[in-house]
Amino acid sequence: MFGSVLIANRGEIALRIQRTCRRLGLRTIVVHSEADSEAPHVRHADQAVCIGPAASAHSYLNQTAILFAAEVSGAEAIHPGYGFLSENPDFAERVEGAGLVFIGPTAASMRILGDKIAAKRAMRAAGVPCVPGPDVALADNPDLARETARDVGYPVILKAAGGGGGRGMRIVEREAGLLDALALTREEARRAFGNGDIYLEKFLGRPRHVEIQVIADQHGNAVWLGSRDCSLQRRHQKVLEEAPAPLLDSAVLAEIGERCAEACRRTGYLGVGTFEFLVEEGAFCFIEMNTRLQVEHPVTEMTTGIDIVEAQIRVAQGEALPFRQGEIACRGHAFECRINAEDPDSFVPSPGLITRWELPGGPGVRIDTHASAGYRVPPYYDSLIGKLVVHGASRTEALARLRVALDEMRVEGIGTNLPLHRRLVTDPDFVRGGVSIHHLEGRLRKDGAA
Secondary structure, X not given: OOOEEEEOOOHHHHHHHHHHHHHOOOEEEEEEEHHHOOOHHHHHOOEEEEEEOOOHHHOOOOHHHHHHHHHHHOOOEEEOOOOOOOOOHHHHHHHHHOOOEEOOOOHHHHHHHHOHHHHHHHHHHOOOOEOOOOOOOXXXXXHHHHHHHHHHOOOEEEEEOOOOOOOOEEXXXXXXXXXXXXXXXXXXXHHHHOOOOEEEEEOOOOOEEEEEEEEEOXXXXXXXXXXXXXXXXXXXXXXXXXXXXXXXXXXXXXXXXXXXXXXXXHHOOOEEEEEEEEEEOOEEEEEEEEOOOOOOHHHHHXXXXXXXXXXXXXXXXXXXXXXXXXXXXXXXXXXXXXXEOEOOOOOOEOOEEOOEEEOOOOOOEEEEEOOOOOOEEOOOOOOEEEEEEEEEOOHHXXXXXXXXXXXXXXEEOOOOOHHHXXXXXXXXXXXXXXXXXXXXXXXXXXXXXX
16 A cells, blocks of 8 residues: 555646545655646645656656655655656666556566567467467568568558557558568667567558557456547547447457456456557457556546546555456447647647637536646647547437537637547548548548648
8 A cells, every 4th residue: 555656747647647646645746847847736736846857858757867756755656647657667667676656567567568579479378369460570581571471461561569659660562662661660660669679460451449448456357448449540649539439349349358358367467558459340450558547548437437547546556456347337428539739730739828728518528638728838748738528328429519519619829639620520431430540641631631
C-alpha cells in the first residue's frame, strides 16, 4: 500500500490522474517543467517540484530529475500517465530499484511486449491471432529478406521492432522496392528507437483498428473491458475513437477478449494494457500491445462504468480486482474526439493564447482538459489540449449528442481541429460505422486537405 503518488506527466492526463488520487485520499506530488508552472494540476497538487526547462529532454524525460523529486518529496509511487516515460522499461526498473511502486506493468513485461517481435511471439503462444508474417527480425541478408516477403505475399509492410507513434513503417508493393525500403526503415528505426531490428507482415488493404482493453492484478486475475474502434487516423495518429467497436460479431469478439485476458495471465502481466488488432472481413490480427493507460480510455470508462485509473492504482497497491468477467457489461455507446491545437487545414501545431473557451454540456457529455480561456498553449509538447467524450444509450443517440456538443464548443485565439470533427460526424460512411484505417486520409485527399 502507498499513500502518495508522484505524477510524472503533464496536461489533461496529469489532471485526470490527480483527480482520482485525491478522491482516493492519496497525497499528490507533481513534477513540472518551467513552461507548466501555472498548470491546473500544479496548482492543485499537495506538492509541486520543478524539474527543468521547457524541453521534454530536460524535464519530463529526465529520469534522474524525476527520481530525485520523488526522493525529496517522500513519494511512495510514480504514475507515468501516457507518452514520455510510460513505456520505458529502464525507467520502471529505476523506480522499482529506488524502492517505489511503478503504477504500471513490470519492466520485464514492458521489454517483452514493447518489442513488437517478442510481443507477437508471446501472443501466438497464448493463442492470440496475429497478422501473417514471421515473428523474427528480418536477417541482414538480401536473399533471405526477398524469400520472406515472397512467402508472406505482396504487398507487405516493414515495421520497426521498437517502433511506435506511426514511425518506422513502410509499405512495399513489389519486390523491386523491398531492399531500398528495408534500408530506409532500418536506419529510421536506429535513429528513432535505438533498435534497427525490422520485421515484416502482410499488408492488409482495408482493415479496421480495433482495441481490447485489459487489466490484470497480482493474484492471477485478468479481465477484458470491451472493445474500441480507433480507425479514424491521420498518419497513423488517432483522431476519433468509439466504444464498443461497431458491426462486429459478439461471439468472435468475446473469444478474442478472453484470449487477451488469458495472455495476460500466462505472461504475468500487471495493470492496464491494450491489445491492438487489425480487423479485416471479421478476422482479428494482433499488431501490438500498449503497456500503459491509453489516451482513449474514457470511452471504455463511459461504457463499463469502471474508473480505469482507480483500478490501475488499486492493482498497483496489491489489491485484487473487485470485479469478475461476468460482471462486466457494455452499456450504451461512447465517442471521444481528440481536440488538438493545430491549423484545421494544414494540421501544423498552433500554440498560443486561448482567448475564448466555451465548453458544451448536457447529459452524457464529459470534457477531459487542462486548458481554459487565458491558457497559453506551449509549443514544446504534443498538441492535444482536450478530449470531448459523449455517451448515449445507443450509437445513434451518442452520435447525435456528439454533433450538438461539437457545435457548441468554441475555441479562439489558436487553431484547432474542431472543424475536422464537425465534418467527420456527418460523414455518411462513418455514420454507418465500420470504416477502415484509410478512410480519413482518403477523405482528406478528396477534400484537398493536407
